[in-house]
Amino acid sequence: MTKTKIPGKVSLAKVFKTIIWPRRKHVFIGLALIVISRLSGLVLPWASKYLVDDVIPSNNFDLLKWLIIAVSVAVTIQAVTSFALTQILSVEAQNLISKLRAQVQAHIIRLPIRFFDNAKTGELVSRVMTDVEGVRNLVGTGLAQMVGGVLTSLICLVLLVYISPLMTLYVLLPVSIFGLISLKAFGKIRPIFRERGKLNAEVTGRLTETLGGIRVIKGFNAEDQETKTFEEGVNRLFLNVKSSLTATSFVTSAATFLLGLASAGIMGIGGYMIMDEQLSFGDFLAFTLLLGFMIAPILQMSNIGSQLTEAFAGLDRTEELMNLPLEEDPGKRNITIPEIRGDVEFTQVDFAYEEGHDVVKNISFKARAGTVTALVGSSGSGKTTISGLVASFLNPTKGQITIDGHDLSQISLSSYRGQLGVVLQDDFLFEGTIRENIMFPRPDASEEALQEAVKAAYVNQFTDQFEMGLETVIGERGIKLSGGQRQRLAIARAILADPRTLILDEATSNLDAESEHFIQASLKRLMHGRTTFVIAHRLSTIRQADQILVIEKGQIVERGKHEELISSQGRYYDLYTYQARI
C-alpha cells in the first residue's frame, strides 16, 4: 500500500492499533471468509481444465458428474461467504462510524467557546458526519477485498507458474509496470482527498449559514449573490474531484492497456505452444481463466486504493480536531464545588481576545450571593465580555475571579456550570415542543416543577391559547413564536433549572405594554435569590439592581445604585438622560 509513504498525521501503524486491532475478531473472521470465498471461486476455472483435457476426450461421465457437484458446492460456498462477509464487516464498519461520530461530537462540544468563535457551524457538522465515514473502507469490505484480492492473485500466480512458467513471466512484466504506476498515482491522490474534505466542509458550512439567514438574504435581495458564492464553492469541489478522477482514470486505463497487451501476448505464445504440443487445450483454458482471476483484484485495487486513501484523509482531519485541548482540564480545574452560595469577586481582571488588545481592563468588584449586578454602558464597551468571564466562557488574561472564595480557573467546569443559568438575547431554542424547550436543562424535572416555571414566566398566558398548549412545536430557533414569547420561554427554562448564579442578557426588542409587564414580572421572579449579572436595557431591571456597573472602553467608570448614580450626574446620568443604551 502507498499510504505509509505519504506524510500525514495518521500513520498506518496508528490506524492498525486504534481501528483495526480492536476489531481483530471481525477482521480475522472477515479475512477467513474472504479466503474461503476466493478459494471456492478458483474451483470453476480449475474444473474447466479437467473438462477439456479429461472429461470430453474420454467421455468420462462419472468425472463430469463430480466436476459439476464440485463447482456447484464451490459456488454455494462463495455465495454464502460473501453474504456473511458483508454482514459481519459492513455492519461493524457502520457501528464504528457511529462511535467515531459520537466521539468527535463529544469532543467538539467540549471545546472552549473561543474555538466556536472561529469555526463555521456547517463546517463542523460536516466534520462530524462526513470525515469519519471513510473508515468503513478500512474495517468494511474495502480492506478485506484488498487482502483477499492479493491472496487470490498470489494463489493464481502459483497455479499460472505451474501451468506455464514462460507465459507467466510474460504476464508479470506489464502487471509490475501497472503496480508501479498505481503506487505513484495514489501518492498524488491523498492530498487531493484531504483538500476535498476541507472544501466540502466549507461549502456545507456556507450553505447552512445561507439557509439559517434566509430572512436577511431575502430582505436584502441577496439571493443572486449567495447563489454565486455557492456556485464558486461547488465549482472548486468539482475541480478537486476532477483532478482525482484524472489520476484514477489514468490508473484504470493503464491497467486496461497493459493487461490487454498481456492477453494478446498470451494468445500468441499459448497458440504457438498448443500447436507445438507443449500445452494442452485445458491448460490454455485454465491459464486464461486464472489470469482473469489474478488480474481482476489488481484492477479493483485502483478503486479500493482510492477508498483507503479517502479513509486516511478523513482520519487525518478528524485527528486534527481530536487533538485540540478540551475546555475542562481536570489537571488544572481540580476544585469541585457541590453547592455554591454565589459570592462572586473580580480582582484586577484583564481580558484580551487578541494578544495585546485588552477588551476589559482592571475590573474589580464584588457581587454578594443573591444580589443583582447590572452592567450598563455603550455598545462594544465590554459588557458581554464581562458576563462571559463570569460564565467562564472566557478566562482572564490577568487577575482573578473567585466564586465563594475559590479561584474560578481552578473550579471544575461541570460542577460550576451545573449551578449556572444563562438567558441570552438570542436564546437557544430548537425545533421541538415548548415543553421540550423548557425542560432541556432538566429533562427529569417533575410536572409540578414544570407547571410552576411555566406560570412564573407567564408562558401559560400564551400557551393556553394554543390548541396544543405546551406540546406546540415551535419550529427551528423558535421561529413560530413572537420575540416576547421566546423571551418568556427562555425565562421559564431558567426558572426551572434553578441556578445559583444567573447571567441575563436582556433583549432590547420593544414589546407592547402587556408583554413588557409579563416579562418584567417573570424576570423579577427569576432573579430573586440568585447572584445575577444582567446586561440591562430595562429601567425597571436597573432600578432593582443592588449595584450598577457602568462600563466604558472595558473599564468600570462608575458604580452604585440608580438613585446615587443619577444624583452624581456622571456617565450613567448621561446614558440615562439620552437613553443611549438603557
Ligand SMILES: Nc1ncnc2c1ncn2[C@@H]1O[C@H](COP(=O)(O)OP(=O)(O)OP(=O)(O)O)[C@@H](O)[C@H]1O
Ligand atoms: N469573539 C470576539 N473576538 C474578538 N473580539 C471580540 C469578540 N467579541 C467581542 N469582541 C470585541 O470586544 C469588545 C467588547 O465587546 P462586547 O461584546 O463585550 O461589548 P458589549 O458591551 O457587550 O456590546 P453590546 O452592548 O453591543 O453587545 C468589542 O470591541 C468587540 O469588537
